[in-house]
Amino acid sequence: MAAMKPRTGDGPLEVEREARSIVLRIPVDGGGRLVLEMNKQELAALKEAIEAAEK
Numbered sequence: 001m002a003a004m005k006p007r008t009g010d011g012p013l014e015v016e017r018e019a020r021s022i023v024l025r026i027p028v029d030g031g032g033r034l035v036l037e038m039n040k041q042e043l044a045a046l047k048e049a050i051e052a053a054e055k
Contacts (some may be wrong), residue, residue: 011033014025022043024036038046 011025011027013027014023016023016025018037021037021039024038026034026036028034
């Protein structure tokens, strides 16, 4: 049985380019991370949506 480790630090927002995708890791309130894997087109759509929300 694997040892249970407490979640002490979830780390900062991270974006990494992998072989065929881009991985976005977002810390979430209450612990843990939201992990999104997307392609270039999905990343561009997310960028546009975030920019539209800033206006």
